[in-house]
Amino acid sequence: MSGLFAAILLRQAGWQADIYERVDVGLIGRGAGIVTHAEMRAVLRAAGCDPDRDLGIDISQRRTLDRSGRIIGEHACPQTLTSWDRVFRMLRAQCPDRHYHIGKELQGIEQSDAGVIAHFSDGSRATGDLLVGADGFRSNVRAAVLPAVKPVYAGYIAWRGLVDESALPPAVHADVFEAMVFGLPPNQQFICYPVAGRDNDLRAGHRRCNFVWYRPAEEATALPWLLTDADGNFHALGIPPPLIRPEVIASLHEASRALLAPQLDTIVGLTLQPFLQPIFDVETSRMAVGRVAIIGDAAFLARPHVAAGVTKAAEDALALVEALRGHDDVATALAAFERARIPVNRRIMQRARELGGYLQPHLLSPDALAAAERHHTPQAIMAEIAVLDFLKG
Numbered sequence: 001m002s003g004l005f006a007a008i009l010l011r012q013a014g015w016q017a018d019i020y021e022r023v024d025v026g027l028i029g030r031g032a033g034i035v036t037h038a039e040m041r042a043v044l045r046a047a048g049c050d051p052d053r054d055l056g057i058d059i060s061q062r063r064t065l066d067r068s069g070r071i072i073g074e075h076a077c078p079q080t081l082t083s084w085d086r087v088f089r090m091l092r093a094q095c096p097d098r099h100y101h102i103g104k105e106l107q108g109i110e111q112s113d114a115g116v117i118a119h120f121s122d123g124s125r126a127t128g129d130l131l132v133g134a135d136g137f138r139s140n141v142r143a144a145v146l147p148a149v150k151p152v153y154a155g156y157i158a159w160r161g162l163v164d165e166s167a168l169p170p171a172v173h174a175d176v177f178e179a180m181v182f183g184l185p186p187n188q189q190f191i192c193y194p195v196a197g198r199d200n201d202l203r204a205g206h207r208r209c210n211f212v213w214y215r216p217a218e219e220a221t222a223l224p225w226l227l228t229d230a231d232g233n234f235h236a237l238g239i240p241p242p243l244i245r246p247e248v249i250a251s252l253h254e255a256s257r258a259l260l261a262p263q264l265d266t267i268v269g270l271t272l273q274p275f276l277q278p279i280f281d282v283e284t285s286r287m288a289v290g291r292v293a294i295i296g297d298a299a300f301l302a303r304p305h306v307a308a309g310v311t312k313a314a315e316d317a318l319a320l321v322e323a324l325r326g327h328d329d330v331a332t333a334l335a336a337f338e339r340a341r342i343p344v345n346r347r348i349m350q351r352a353r354e355l356g357g358y359l360q361p362h363l364l365s366p367d368a369l370a371a372a373e374r375h376h377t378p379q380a381i382m383a384e385i386a387v388l389d390f391l392k393g
C-alpha cells in the first residue's frame with residue numbers, strides 16, 4: 001500500500017516511478033478490514049482516487065458487551081470501515097501495468113553519489129536516483145541500510161477472521177453487525193466490525209463481519225506452540241493461515257466459548273479460516289540513508305490499536321513526495337522528509353503501545369499494568385481505539 005501511494009504521487013510530481021513487488025500473482029482479493037480516517041481519504045484524493053464513492057460501510061455506534069452478552073456501554077463514533085482489498089484496488093487502478101512489476105524480490109542494494117541499484121532474486125536489476133523501501137515490516141531494504149533495526153515481539157497475538165453477513169443468526173446480526181463491538185476478557189480485547197463482502201460487495205446481506213481478538217502469548221512457550229506447523233516448522237514472524245494446526249484452531253474455539261459473549265463466540269465459531277498474527281513493534285531511528293528512503297511498516301510498525309497502518313503509510317508517501325518537490329537534491333529532500341515524519345510516527349508508536357499495555361501482563365510491572373488497565377474499560381476503549389485525535393493535540 002505504501003509503495004503504491006509513493007509511486008502514484010511520485011509520477012504525479014514528474015518522476016518516473018516503478019513498483020517492484022515480490023509476489024508473482026496479483027494481490028487482489030487478500031486482506032481483511034481497515035479502519036479509515038480523514039487523513040487517509042485526503043491522500044487517496046491526492047492520488048487521484050475517489051474515496052467518497054463506495055469506500056466502505058458507514059457506522060455510527062460503538063458498543064461493548066459483557067461476558068453474558070449484555071450491552072454495558074455505547075458510544076457515538078461515526079466511521080467508515082473499508083477493506084484492504086478495496087483500498088488496494090483503488091490504488092492499483094491508478095498505477096499503469098507497465099510500471100508495476102510482479103515477481104521481483106529485492107535482494108540487495110548498491111548506492112553511490114550517482115544513483116542506486118536494486119538487485120532482484122531473478123538476477124535482474126533496476127537503477128534510479130532514489131529507492132523507496134515500502135516492503136513492509138520484514139523489510140529487506142531496511143535490513144540492507146539499517147540492519148540493527150528488527151521487529152520486537154509485543155507479547156501478544158491477534159486472532160483474525162471474516163464471516164459472511166448472511167451466515168450470522170438474526171439475533172446476533174442485530175446485536176453486533178452495524179457497529180464496532182468490543183468484548184473485554186481479562187487482559188484481552190475482542191473487536192468486530194462490518195466490512196465489504198467479496199468483490200467489494202456493499203449490499204446489505206452480502207457484507208462480512210471482521211473480527212480481531214488480542215490475546216497474551218508468552219514468547220518462549222505459547223508462541224512456538226501457536227506458530228509451528230504440522231511439519232514442525234516454526235513461523236516466527238507469522239504463519240500462513242492454511243498451516244495453522246487443527247489443535248491450535250480448537251484452542252481458539254475453546255477459549256472463545258469460555259471467555260466471550262455468546263454473540264462474539266458465534267462469530268468466532270462461524271469463521272471458516274481464522275488466522276493468527278503475532279504483534280510486533282518496529283521503530284527505526286532513520287527513514288533515509290543516502291538515496292534510500294523507507295516508509296510505511298518498513299520504518300514504523302505500530303500495534304493495530306490506532307488502526308493507522310494504511311493512514312500513516314499514505315502520509316509517509318505524501319510527505320516524501322512533498323519533500324522531493326520542495327528540494328532540488330535528493331539528500332536535502334530526504335533529510336526534510338525524515339524531520340517531518342519521524343516525530344509523527346513516534347507519537348503513533350507510543351500511543352499504540354499505551355493502548356496495548358494491558359495485553360502484555362507478563363511483561364509489565366504491577367504498577368505499569370495497573371496504569372495500563374485504565375485503557376481497558378468500556379468507556380476508554382470505545383473512545384480511544386482507532387481514533388487519531390491524539391495526533392492533533
Ligand SMILES: Cc1cc2nc3c(=O)[nH]c(=O)nc-3n(C[C@H](O)[C@H](O)[C@H](O)COP(=O)(O)OP(=O)(O)OC[C@H]3O[C@@H](n4cnc5c(N)ncnc54)[C@H](O)[C@@H]3O)c2cc1C
Nearest residue numbers: 001002021022031032033084105106135136296297309313
Ligand atoms: C496482502 C496484505 C494484506 C493486508 N491486510 C490487512 C488488513 O486486512 N488489515 C490491516 O489493517 N492491514 C493489512 N495489511 C497491512 C497494511 O496493508 C499495512 O499496515 C499498510 O499497508 C502499510 O504497510 P506497507 O504498505 O508499508 O507494507 P505492506 O502492506 O506489508 O506491503 C509490503 C509489500 O512489499 C512486498 N515485499 C516485501 N518484501 C519484498 C521484497 N524483498 N521485494 C519486493 N517486494 C517485497 C510485499 O509482498 C507487500 O506487497 C495487509 C498487508 C498485506 C501485504
